[in-house]
Amino acid sequence: MRATLANPVLAGCQFASLNDAELYAAPTEWCEPDTQMQAGGETEAHVVINDFYQGRGQTYHSGISRPADSRSSCSRLSPYLAWGNVSLRQVYQALLSNWNRPGWRRALSALSSRLHWHCHFVQKFESEADMEFRPVNRGYDNFPYRTGEDSEVDLERWQTGTTGYPLVDACMRCLHDTGYINFRMRAMLVSFVCHQLRIDWQRAAPHLARLFLDFEPGIHYPQMQMQAGVTGTNTIRIYNPVKQSMDQDPQGDFIRQWCPELRDLPTEVIHRPWELTALEKQMYDLDYPEPVVDIKVSSKQAREQLWAWRRRPQVKQESARIVALHVRPDRTRSRRGTQEA
Numbered sequence: 001m002r003a004t005l006a007n008p009v010l011a012g013c014q015f016a017s018l019n020d021a022e023l024y025a026a027p028t029e030w031c032e033p034d035t036q037m038q039a040g041g042e043t044e045a046h047v048v049i050n051d052f053y054q055g056r057g058q059t060y061h062s063g064i065s066r067p068a069d070s071r072s073s074c075s076r077l078s079p080y081l082a083w084g085n086v087s088l089r090q091v092y093q094a095l096l097s098n099w100n101r102p103g104w105r106r107a108l109s110a111l112s113s114r115l116h117w118h119c120h121f122v123q124k125f126e127s128e129a130d131m132e133f134r135p136v137n138r139g140y141d142n143f144p145y146r147t148g149e150d151s152e153v154d155l156e157r158w159q160t161g162t163t164g165y166p167l168v169d170a171c172m173r174c175l176h177d178t179g180y181i182n183f184r185m186r187a188m189l190v191s192f193v194c195h196q197l198r199i200d201w202q203r204a205a206p207h208l209a210r211l212f213l214d215f216e217p218g219i220h221y222p223q224m225q226m227q228a229g230v231t232g233t234n235t236i237r238i239y240n241p242v243k244q245s246m247d248q249d250p251q252g253d254f255i256r257q258w259c260p261e262l263r264d265l266p267t268e269v270i271h272r273p274w275e276l277t278a279l280e281k282q283m284y285d286l287d288y289p290e291p292v293v294d295i296k297v298s299s300k301q302a303r304e305q306l307w308a309w310r311r312r313p314q315v316k317q318e319s320a321r322i323v324a325l326h327v328r329p330d331r332t333r334s335r336r337g338t339q340e341a
């Protein structure tokens with residue numbers, strides 16, 4: 001059944017609609033709460049805030065980059081903010097009321113910066129909303145990404161967590177099941193698809209947006225472009241997925257949880273399973289894909305291309321425009337961290 005809404009803004013738009021019988025029929029799968037995802041609602045948002053200040057938040061800054069630890073040490077407020085279950089002001093007031101607690105200053109300073117970034121990014125998006133569809137820096141409009149069938153196949157491997165790079169795959173599979181991964185791992189996923197696979201951030205953005213329980217366009221699109229290195233104003237970061245794996249999941253616990261086919265591998269090789277000999281692979285009964293790309297080659301190529309592009313006059317001209325529009329000419333920026341341009 002189709003319905004046309006009376007609202008003048010939406011006049012003429014056709015929406016599929018369900019009748020009451022269909023809507024309130026026996027609960028279907030989508031009505032069942034998914035226990036792996038955060039539960040929604042205002043009450044739950046306050047439970048999560050209280051829980052943060054009751055203890056888990058004290059290690060906020062030390063666990064923030066680790067895919068496993070961050071699940072409890074980070075605030076986990078992003079879905080509640082994105083869905084409007086709690087306001088940024090309420091979250092900030094809670095922070096201020098805990099500000100002088102002994103032993104919490106470092107954690108709370110780091111959290112405070114991020115709450116400021118939230119507003120900064122959302123404001124930036126409001127000022128230039130077409131950044132959803134094109135690079136905020138017009139100098140990157142024709143950046144030479146891969147196209148064609150091969151790139152489709154590689155994109156699909158990234159989307160399904162079968163790139164052959166254990167931490168990348170673990171993060172993607174974790175996202176599929178839980179709707180959450182921490183900041184650094186999001187950045188690594190984007191770096192991988194854009195730099196190692198040379199796939200346009202615009203082809204990767206919708207997939208992540210669909211998976212994030214906290215999808216917030218005001219943060220998502222600026223971050224996608226920052227991590228893809230196409231703003232001209234931010235440091236270019238090409239994450240090495242093997243180094244990240246060894247630094248952020250040294251024992252491979254997170255990898256073992258989300259890539260069970262690697263569970264039996266010794267820690268020394270879990271970050272680079274392709275180094276096993278054919279005989280060892282047989283011994284471990286390993287059924288895991290070979291790396292989709294050689295990151296030594298792809299990182300070098302990406303680095304050269306990104307830095308050459310950044311020297312283009314149009315990129316520089318656009319960078320100056322972006323800074324003039326989005327950065328306040330005072331000292332706030334240096335006090336609140338480095339993410340603000």
Ligand SMILES: Cc1cc2nc3c(=O)[nH]c(=O)nc-3n(C[C@H](O)[C@H](O)[C@H](O)COP(=O)(O)OP(=O)(O)OC[C@H]3O[C@@H](n4cnc5c(N)ncnc54)[C@H](O)[C@@H]3O)c2cc1C
Nearest residue numbers: 074075076077078114117118183186187214215216220223
């Ligand atoms: C490619 C990419 C896409 C992202 N897309 C989203 C998105 O759609 N929605 C979203 O809420 N966050 C997004 N982020 C930012 C960040 O990863 C999440 O806000 C954070 O991981 C949420 O977990 P948390 O609530 O425990 O964060 P905490 O670390 O506890 O931070 C508290 C709050 O501060 C804000 N915040 C934290 N980090 C950032 C940041 N770098 N920039 C702006 N605000 C920040 C969020 O509102 C977050 O809930 C993205 C990051 C990247 C690299």
